[in-house]
Amino acid sequence: MTFALLIIDVQKAICIGADAAHDVESVIQRLNNVASVARQRQWPVVFIQHEEPEGAFAVESEGWQLDDRLAVTPGDIRVRKTACDAFLRTELQAVLKLNGVERLVIGGLQSEFCVDSTVRAALAGGYPVTLVADGHSTMDNGVMTASQIVAHHNRTLSNISSFGPSVTLAKAADI
Numbered sequence: 001m002t003f004a005l006l007i008i009d010v011q012k013a014i015c016i017g018a019d020a021a022h023d024v025e026s027v028i029q030r031l032n033n034v035a036s037v038a039r040q041r042q043w044p045v046v047f048i049q050h051e052e053p054e055g056a057f058a059v060e061s062e063g064w065q066l067d068d069r070l071a072v073t074p075g076d077i078r079v080r081k082t083a084c085d086a087f088l089r090t091e092l093q094a095v096l097k098l099n100g101v102e103r104l105v106i107g108g109l110q111s112e113f114c115v116d117s118t119v120r121a122a123l124a125g126g127y128p129v130t131l132v133a134d135g136h137s138t139m140d141n142g143v144m145t146a147s148q149i150v151a152h153h154n155r156t157l158s159n160i161s162s163f164g165p166s167v168t169l170a171k172a173a174d175i
Contacts, residue, residue: 003130004101005038007031008048008086008108008115010070013056013063014139021109021137022146025069030135030172031107032071037175039073044099046077048086050114084117087125096127103128105175107135111146111153123163131157133169 010031015024035045047066056063059080066072081090096104104127108115115136122129133154138146157167 001102002043002100003038003041003103003105004044004046004096004099005035005105006046006048006086006092006108006118007035007070008106008118008136009050009110010047010067010108011049011057011063012065012067014109015067015069019056019139021139022150023137024067024109027107027109027135027137028067028069030132032069034105034107034132034135034172034175035071035076038105039075043105044077044095044101045073045075046079046092046095047072048079048081048092048108048114048118051080051082081114084114085121086114086118087121093125101127103130105130105132105170107132107172109136110138111136111150112138112141116153116157119157119167120160120163123160123165123167126165128165129157129167130170130175131167132172132175135172 051059079092158169
């Protein structure tokens, strides 16, 4: 079965400063480790970047850029998106099809927004998903801490069975 790694929205706007995601330095390091394994196994590594017409994610702005701590190589693929779902109105599906991808490994930011939406869309599209359980994060939201949100999404997404394909949780070190 052919895999691809999707790293979602690890962009400066939510990696640096007051708006930085919880434990982002460690999350980035774990995602870099998974990306290294993916490249060794010749899996496509796809960096997803959120963009908006203005604000923190304005195209080509400092906040829109991938975080400098990410290990990006020339052979990696970049996909730009404008919605939480990385499949919606993007070329992601075509990229996966072109590369013969049948299963996805997913990590990135933010757990309750773009990671959640993309995982659900992947399942709906027929892709089994391995969610990097310690490779996604977010910020406290006033109701739950970031750690609680991550734990909630690990539990919730791995218990969805209605799509057919399912989510398997794996720590970065186990991929």
